[in-house]
Amino acid sequence: MEIVKKNERKVMKPLLDWAFKYLFATEESKPNLIGFLNILLNPEAPIVDVQFMNNESLPAAQNLKGCLFDIICKDANEDRFLIEVQTTQTVNIVDRIIYYTCRLMDRMGKSGSEWDYKDIKRVYSICLMNFTFEQDPKLRKDIQLYDIEEHKAFSDKLNIILLQLPCLKAESIDECNANYEFLLYLLREMQNGMKTTEQLKNEVAQTNLPQATKELFYKVLDTADVASLSEMDRIRYESDLKNYMDTMSCIEFATVKGEEKGRAEGREEGIKEGRKEGKAEEKTSIAKSLKTKGIDLTTIAECTGLTIPEIEKL
Secondary structure (H helix, E strand, C coil): CCCCCHHHCCECCCCCHHHHHHHHCCCCCHHHHHHHHHHHHCCCCCCCCEEECCCEECCCCCCCCCEECCEEEEECCCCEEEEEEECCCCCCHHHHHHHHHHHHHHCCCCCCCCCCHHHCCCEEEEEEECCCCCCCCCCEEEEEEEECCCCEEEEEEEEEEEEEHHHCCCCCHHHCCCHHHHHHHHHHHHHHCCCCHHHHHHHHHCCCCCHHHHHHHHHHHHHCEHHHCCHHHHHHHHHHHHHHHHHHHHHHHHHHHHHHHHHHHHHHHCHHHHHHHHHHHHHHHHHHHHHHCCCCHHHHHHHHCCCHHHHHCC
16 A cells, blocks of 8 residues: 655646546535635625536437536526536637536526516636637636627626636746636646645745635645545546546647648648648547547547547548
């Protein structure tokens, strides 16, 4: 049995699917989620409790696309919160989060004459991405419905917060400014896996953050302590970690091969055509590698932009 010294304890990579839900989507870790939402949204009246909701949204018809949310919950005011985490580049991420947000709002509708549109509550969709999706990326983008002519918000019922983690420039916790930057710094350093639980706790302790925020971060770190996991939870985490590492390895390998082929074809057929073919070949190569690793077809489609029928033929 491996003996782990207290000052060498490692933390889970929090952006993995199982790990994120373990840290923020169980009854035991609910205080972590409440703190997460309060820091990111900074509401006038702090959120004091949330109720987890069914994370599956079935389509209205058999030929339509359903949704499987990462985490959804509601507070005492019936406002809804959707939290999505993406670790690998996903095609059409903006369209996806808009679709998910609208599906969550659609779920508020009820049959019968007693329900009215005025009963629609606010929806907050938070998408945490470990990649960038735009040419000039920003760490945080807050989006609402906007009246172009009047130059003001049209409604506060639909809110989208996009967080692009690679845009966090802080190299130390002292370089963070807004509270949410401290939270993202902590998640980034945990994901990088280069620091132990105690090292990260010491960094938090040296900040001027409110004590309640420090205690929240300590609790997240304690929850993420790999050594504290039960045997079954450790197996679940390590399985998720292996799938993640395999996926990243396949994507990296296929990207290199795709670029090499694109350059070779570019020399023969022209730079422009070579790049186009190289990108297509890269998508196909990535899809083949992920399919060989047993990754589900829906995830492969989201990562590559290929359709499921195209992937099935590979």
